[in-house]
Amino acid sequence: MFGKRLIVSGAIAILIGTLGACSGGGDGAGTGSGQDDTTTTATSTGTGSGSGSGGTAAAQDETVHGLKDSVRHVTTKTTRATRPRLVRKCSTATRRVRHTSSSGTGSRRKTRTWYTTERYRSCTKVRSGTETYRKTVRTEKWCVELDDVNGDKRRDDVWYQVSRSVYGDAQAADEHARLKFDPTSEGC
Secondary structure: OHHHHHHHHHHHHHHHHHHHHHHOOOOOOOOOOOHHHHHHHHHHHOOOOOOOOOOHHHHHOOOEEEEEEEEEEEOOEEEEEEEEEEEEEEEEEEEEEEEEEEEOOHHHOEEEEEEEEEEEEEEEEEEEEEEEEEEEEEOOEEEEEEEOHHHOOOOOOEEEEEOHHHHHHHHHOOOOOEEEEOOOEEOO
8 A cells, every 4th residue: 555655756856857857948938936057056056966067077178368467387296115025936847648549430449548757837026025116106297376367356276287389388478477377277
């Protein structure tokens, strides 16, 4: 009994949702109260955590412009570290191999079996002490700081990580020159 009620209420909910979706954007005049427009605006702006096409893709491909404030080149930082040293160790071993040969047909068929010993090399990697190497702690970065980002006077001193060629162009530009580029990431 309860299952039938659940199915019926689910079907009614789907029907109401379908009818509401079909009647939502038919004529451009709206329904008079303006509630549908407010709901649509609130839904489309969202918080940016969804998988919509406007949020993350536009943020990564966005070109920024502003006035040059400063440039910074962060060099690669490495440190000395140790790791296990693996060496290849081989040994010779033997295995027994079975061979068969048949001759004749029908009831006169004979099968002969014999064994031979084959030698082969077995190689494995074994740990033999340690070795030192250079471990990268910090990767190389090129950064540009902008004022008045995208024309907003309140957004000053914003750092962007850029490619090496954009960094070179920004370094050659005059102080407070207008720059426009595609950053690789925000912050430095």
